[in-house]
Amino acid sequence: MKEIQWEDLKHLIKDGDVVAVSALTVSNLPAEILRNVLETYDETSSPKGLTFINANDISSMGMEPELDDFVERGMLSRIIMSIMTASPKTAQAITNNEIEAYFLPQGVIATHYRQTNSILPGVITKIGLNTTIDPRYKGGRTNTKTTEQLVSFLDIEGEDYLHYQLPPVNVALLRGTYADRQGNIYMTQEAHLGEGYSIALNAKSTRGTVVVQVKAIIDSQHLNPDDVFIPGALVDYIYVAGDSKHHRQLIQTHYHPIFSGEERTTERLDAPLPFNTRKIILRRAAQFLNQGDTISIGFGINNELSNLLHEENVEHQVQPVQDIGIFGGFIGSGKRFGMNANYDVRMRHDLTWDFIYNGGISVAYLSFAEIDQHGNVNVSYFGNRMNGCGGFIDISQSVQRIIFSGSLVARSQLNIKESQLEVVKEGTTQKFIPEVNNIDFNASYAKTLNQEVFIVTDRAVFELRDAGLTIIEIAPGLNLEKDVLDQMGFKPLIAEDLKTMDHTMYQEQWGLLAQSIH
Template sequence: MVKSIKASDLACEIPNGSTIALVGFGGMGQCDKILRAIGQNFKETGHPNNLTVFHTAGQSDKSNGIEHLSEEGLISRIIGGHWGLAPKIRKLIEENKIDCYCWPQGQLTHLLRAMANKLPGQISPTGLGTFVDPRVEGGKFNERTKAKEDLIQVVLINNEEFLLYPSIPFDYVFIRGTSIDENGNITTEEEPLKLEILSAAHAAKAYGGKVVAQVKYLAKKESFHPKDVVVPGYLVDAFVLVEVPEIEHRQVPSSVYDPVFSGDIRTPTQDLAPIPLDIRKVIGRRAVQELTPSAVVNLGIGIPGDVIGPITNEEEINEHFTLTLESGTVGGIPIGANEFGIARNPDAILDHEYLFDYYHGAGIDITFMGAAEVDQFGNVNVSKFGKRTVGCGGFIDITQSAKKVVFCTTFTGGGLNVSIENGKLYILQEGKVKKFKNHLNQITFSGKYAADYSKNVIYVTERAVFNLTKEGLVLTEIAPGIDLATDILPHMDFKPIISPHLKTMDYRIFWEESMSFKFDFIQKKDIQTNLV
């Protein structure tokens, strides 16, 4: 029988200096009971300390998950992809209290499989020309880490450059399931996502590490359907059984358990209220116009994840393309905000790392991503602003291989206020922060790499649309009601190339009513069919 262990006893047995791996996505799938016990034990005894923490996606919803480990001295090094919703961990990084390496989320998930095979690491072109390239910053995410060794290497294979993300042997990995049977087999029936729990368990075992699962239910042996088992019992060393699910094992931040989020029921969507017409909806509407029928689509966190799904649902075109979220969710209407990664009525929920196979290999047809800073060469920063360390998440993996990239951002930030009246846009108060800059804090998307490979890259704001060319950014559209000389050029650090065919953005974007985009979309589909 598999061993049952109390979270407090587990925390006591972890040796100082251990490397632990965590699985989770935002505020979902994390082992809150285990992590809380480790943090509490450290505060009471000083142990365990000087841990290396490895994780792929963000691990918190601002209060749980990895935040339980946010004590100075508990962690000495962190290797991960995103800390946007982990303010206490971010503070440790920004104050140089821990070493921090930020690597692309998809590479981290695939590194688990490389480790499971005891390979030296994950080899990929993903990250070339960005801050993770050792010739740029090497993924070193604060001043303290800059003095440390380069972990990522550039390697040549058949005269082509790749990055080698090295294997990081684990002493422990903490995975989460819904149920475990007496033989240690794990199922995920109430979880909103599968994530990479199997690959993480394999990676730990390859180096002699221990696999500990947090679960809600203990079942009799041989009671699971074999196809429902996600992690077989021979991989599991012990399990922690939760006692207070509403605190220790919430399905999503807003709910202890909702069958909609685990895909157990589907609910009507035609009665969902349209989102209000505001600056984010304007950006989303213009971005949606870049969709093509039968496309496989990815949405990133922020404006895309919050508004694209509701807009396409309102316009009644969801059935004409395939939506994906990097967490493994396929289809449905994304929830967004701090529950980014799940959707209402998904068609499929894949393992986290397997969806990245598609992103890296075939390349998504179109991805919608946020942008915090853009320069004249089309480089984009979403990962670090001054000392604020957010991380790249899956942004680099997805944008570098996508066939078409649409960045969605407000033109300026920090107090921007607009009015949308009679199909026109008016700037009531300009934002204090310029987003189109000469110099970026960090390069998360390489415009040069994209231009060299003739990628189709578009930058959508509420008042202007730009395209990437080898010569730089080209302004192609401006919003009705916006003046080029007063509302655009003075608020950029550089002057973009002005298209000789500069046009006005579609006025329907600024309507209260639906854009009636379904008709346009069906026309696109008919044209595609005829061309084939």
Template sequence: MVDKVVSLEDAVAVIKDGDTVCVSGFVGIGTPEALVRGLADRYRDQAEPRDLSLLFAAAPGDGKDAGLNRLAQDGLVKRAIGGHWSLVPRLGKMAVENRIAAYNLPLGCISQLYREIAGGKPGMFSKVGLNTFVDPRHIGGAINELSTEKLVELKDLDGEEWLFYRSIPIDVAFIRGTTADKYGNITMEREALTLDMLSIAQAAKNSGGLVIAQVERLAAEGSMNPREVVVAGNFVDCVVVADPSEHMQTYDTTYNHAFTGRLKGVVDELPPMPFSDRKIIARRAAMELPINGVVNLGIGMPEGVGAVANEEEILDHITLTTEAGVLGGVPQSGLDFGAAINANSVTQTNQMFDFYDGGGLDLACLGMAEVDAKGNVNVSRFKDRFAGAGGFINISQNARKLIFVGTFTARGLRIECPDGTMQITQEGTMQKFIPEVEQVTFNGEYAAQQGQEVLYITERCVLRLTEAGLELAEVAPGIDIERDILAHMAFRPIINSPKIMDPALFADKPMKLRNSLINVKMEDRLTYDETTNTVFINLAGTSINTKADLDEHYTVMHRFFGDLGKKVNIISNFDGRVIAPKLRGLYADFQAELETQYFLKAARYTTSAFLRQKMGQDLKARKLQPHIFETAKEAAAYIRDQDQA
């Protein structure tokens, strides 16, 4: 077998004019900095290669000069196709100035497309991007007038609309790992993420292209554990050993064992978030966190939700994820974004997006820059500033519940919070709630039609998406609706007796959120709606681990329903409900007893398919119909339809 270890100069010398070069990396994680720098140096010194096409998913760059920013040289790049652009501003500047053809496609779709290219397929079908700027009925992801090639097509399959993302053959792939042997086998034991290294390598090889890998060290022949090899040498053409300065774990961190799972990091000593408008917003968003649910927090302001959850001691009841492939642990911010301390697992990026796109997220919390009356959100394009969508479209379109967070106005906003109220001492000069967003990164009308639950949380109010548009749902104490809200919006939202936001949000002390989300008394989990004769039972995140737990549940339920004095409909939330196996039979007997004695119609819901199956079997065994649904909307629709029948 051929020794594949070569110099940087020899590696980049194989790239030809017009090649399509795919570059791995998520911010600075997995970014082959030495290879990119070597390509930039070759062009500067030799004026070749020219007219390259770049393909990347997650903005390999630091927001300044590193990563793909090095390739922002006239003549070197002719076209760029990327998912996230904000950290490659020099390249983005060339795009908005019409100096290169450029496209912005959803990060997750590019990540998944690598697999389709590897499989020799013509492209990929997805609903992600429908009715956004990626949809060809809008601009098809094109950034400027030079971008005339159709990379995305609208297709009809059995009466349903789909987007078809065309495959893009790869001539050269730049990937990165930790260790290589002379045959090109690559491991990633010191990398914070595995990303899409294998898919990219296979896509390039099966396109007839070349794979160049950057590593930090070499191993002796035959010494590598085959189970740790992420990219086999069959897929690698040459290996470059980088200087440590060009192989940092992230752009901010030389190396952290906790990012790799080699040790557990300390997270309970993290300092609390300073009290500010940002913390108020993060607190209100944290009130929506699903106990025992799976959550994605976007970069920027949404990161504060994780900090609040940690401060309020509920973080251990939430599974946080990042689109880069991390599930569990504490996701990091800034130039460490994508990494996590104490993750439960680290998977490939395309696999994480499979999970997201299939509806695996219970909640997503994302930022918002512009919002209009239809609930459309723009985070991707602002005149001459181009950020790109990143994973925003995949996440926002597919999360079961979606929260957008941001200050109500921007640039100069100042607030004070005396005695649990809010006062605007200086209003921001830039409105965020405008007549029409510049670019539709999230389509409000489409989300409402799909029945998605969406909130827009600011420091002074909360708005809710409805099929008729945005509704003002909550207002901070001390805020005047006309003066402080409507006067700074370009449209009038629906107003139907909005609630007052919890005063605890506006005090500079812990909210004791654990008490309201986890340590809730059973009697406080039951709510009766007289207009529909329905009792809502919130059992989310609760457990029956002992006979004493079951006895308490029994006593509270009998007292509550007995006091009502009539039979009622019930809708029960079983999300995150845990019942000890040894008590399942007794609990099912109790459910049957309640249903026979007190219920007219019963509907239960949980996202857990296992719990739906088990509970359904237990109820059937007791000759009860198991009306158990996946969502609250389905459960409520069943009760409503039965009442109307």
């Protein structure tokens, strides 16, 4: 291990290199190193033609280097990610066919590093079959400029599989809290652990370079060897950040021990959710919970489920899990996304996907952008937005019970009055449409997996049955024809025993969720 200075960083990344990071927003982002890379390009017009790999999204609200900073300079020729939520210039460049881009399942990207080397052939898995990732569909490719197949179809003894072969990492740009004199990396003050260890493995397996940004180099006698995250044998260079503001724990804070699990808090992080239809959706969705469930908490509306569980005093009966490796505790939502506290387990990102793939999750709470008459779901592309699938495909194909949550019609105005729902102003965009043009969840394939699938909206609850998508409940106060069926692009089946949604949920103070959890 060698400590490297700012000036020396300029010579590490070459034109055409494959660069990998392990970050979510600013968490684990080696921001000062990335600033150096940008400045080097501004001075020398190099490095360029880079391939950028990240399992997550590195948007930072402009506080730190973002994907757009590299794309607008023309430094990237290809990106491989799972999700992209706040990079408008990158989305436009993809739309304009200016760069190659792949959206692949988050878990596959996070785990592929340790499965792609001279001994192992890459990831061979069923994850992605019959979705936009399958090469018989789009192969995860986002535009016509993206021609190389990173995903191929395999038949192994009569079983269908996908084979993912991602390029080897030339330069790994990683982050830890501290390094010791042997180059061992510790993640003591980080909000989550990430997959940096596996990225370092991948780089070393092909004689790549591993650079880790830390706050300081300290004597190992003050550290616990059990806390080593990346052994020094995998680390080529340590870069000590010169300015702590470029080593943020989270977007919301530079560092607080609560969010790295070093301390616990008795204070509630988020205020209770406001009483509105969004809260009604979460209440109804939560009624599908069973005692002891491990819950996959997805991005979007379901990120607020942990808040509801605490409000209803049932958080001890189930365990929420975020795929970044946070188990239990309070999962921050909204502007506090990523601010997780009092959690039970903090696990490596890639190991968390091992947990998910092996049946560790009993129920998945997922959002949706569009649903069609067959029950297929699109989350990646809608309107002018290009999000990618994130961990949606990995999770939805690894669990037996799925609850999709969202509004029936986008931008409608609904009101709760006297324990009933009324439509004040109809929405502008239907979310239930005849055919989705991008399949992230394949309903027919889900039936072969014997999955239980429910869709909870503000106006009705649906179940995916063998006969098709079926309305099983309607919100109190609504007219089935006018307020539900007329607002859909197709006519679903209607259960013979169509029920009214639990009217007790339509009051500000509820407190009855515990009665639903058995």
